[in-house]
Amino acid sequence: MSDLVQDWLDFWNGELGLADKIVHEDFVWHVAPLTGGPSQDHAGRDGLVEWVRDGHRNMPGLRFTVEVGPISQEPFHVVRWLAEAGTISFHGTDILRVESGRIAEYWLNADGLWAAQQLGIMPRQG
16 A cells, blocks of 8 residues: 555544645545535545544544555545444545645545444434
8 A cells, every 4th residue: 555545544543643744735525415415525624634533523433444445547546445433334435636745636435324324313214
């Protein structure tokens, strides 16, 4: 695994101080809302740091492990991951675009609805 992708994993595992090193100052990220609809675009490193911090607050013990990848075709890196926090687990895929050695753009595809259902935020179907 490349140093950048390892640092990305460490960042998601709570080492928030890595953000300045690995996330480009003009960072943009794209994520689909839990309740459905088109992807929402966000800008800024600080917003990402706060989002990751909130994830750790809401799911104590949250840990990410890489299951597949990274699959790389410059400037893109793709990683399939598993997130676990106690009895809660869900999967996702990150697509990262690297510019000048830092992550400039990020697309998240995750089982967010499944995570929200396990947390009791959204009702389970069936």
